[in-house]
Amino acid sequence: MGVFPFATSLEVTVARPRAVPRRVENPGPEEYSLQGVLEALADPVRRTLVAQLSRADEDMRCGTFDVRVSASTLTHHFTVLREAGVIRQYYVGTSKMNALRDADMEARFPGLLQALLAAEERERDAVVAPAR
Amino acid sequence: MGVFPFATSLEVTVARPRAVPRRVENPGPEEYSLQGVLEALADPVRRTLVAQLSRADEDMRCGTFDVRVSASTLTHHFTVLREAGVIRQYYVGTSKMNALRDADMEARFPGLLQALLAAEERERDAVVAPAR
DNA sequence: AGGGTTGTTCGATCGGGGTCGTACGATGGG
C-alpha cells in the first residue's frame, strides 16, 4: 500500500501532524457466526482476556492484560476475538484499545456470553478461594 | 430425560443369560470443566449431534443421527461429548443410547447450553428458511 | 530529530485433533 501522497501544500508545520488515526476493521454483527464465537472462546487464553475485559468494565489497552504469552501471540488472540465479533479494537495513539462487544453479542446470541463469563468467573473463584 | 428408570428388578426370564449389560463410564458433574464443554461444543459436527438430541427430546441411538462422517469418527465425537459431560451414554443391547445431560449442564453452567442450543437453532432456521 | 513504547508481520515449529479404513468385539435374531 502506498504511503501518503503528500496532499500538496495543505498542512502544516505543526509539531503534531496527527493525521488520521489508524483504523481497525471491526466486522459488523452480520458477519460473525456461532462457530467463530465458539472457536474464539474455546481457547483458555482468549477466555481470560475476555474475562479480564469484562471485569475491568472499561476498555483496556493490549499491553495491560495479565497473561503469559508473547506479544506476537497476544496480537494473534486479539485478532481472533475481533474477527469473531467478541471485541472491538481501535487505536489511541500508539496503543490499541479493546472493548467488549457484549451488547452485539447479546443481540445475536442471547445469553451466551453472559453464561460463559459467569461460568468462567465461578471456576476462577473456585481456584482463587480454595476449598475450606 | 432418562426414559427408563432401570428399576433393578427388571431381570427378565429371557432365554439369553443376558449377563451384565455393558457399562459406560459417565463422568460425574464434578469432573467436567468449562474448558472441556467449550472444546466439545466448538466442533460443528458435535454441535449438530447435540442439537438433534435436544430436538428429538428423547434418547437416541448412535446410528440414528443425521451426520456425514464415518462410524469411527462418530464414535470419537460421542466420546468427547460424554467425557465433557454434555451427554450420557448407556447400552441397550447392541445399541448405544445417548442422553442429553441438560439438567447437569444447567446446574454447573447455568444458561450456557440453552443459549448455545438456541443460537444453533436460530442459525439453522436462517439456513433452512432463506431470507425473504 | 532521536528514542522509547507499543503493537504487527513473517516465518518456523510443533502438537493436537478430526478424519478415515480396516479389523475386531459384543449382541440379538433366525
Place this chain on the structure above:
DNA sequence: CCCATCGTACGACCCCGATCGAACAACCCT
C-alpha cells in the same frame, strides 16, 4: 450355531492453530 447389526480400537494421515523470536512499523515525548 451362525450371521447380520451395531459400535469400538487402532493406526495413519493431515491440516490447522497456538506459540515464539526477530525484524519492522507507527506513534508520542523530550
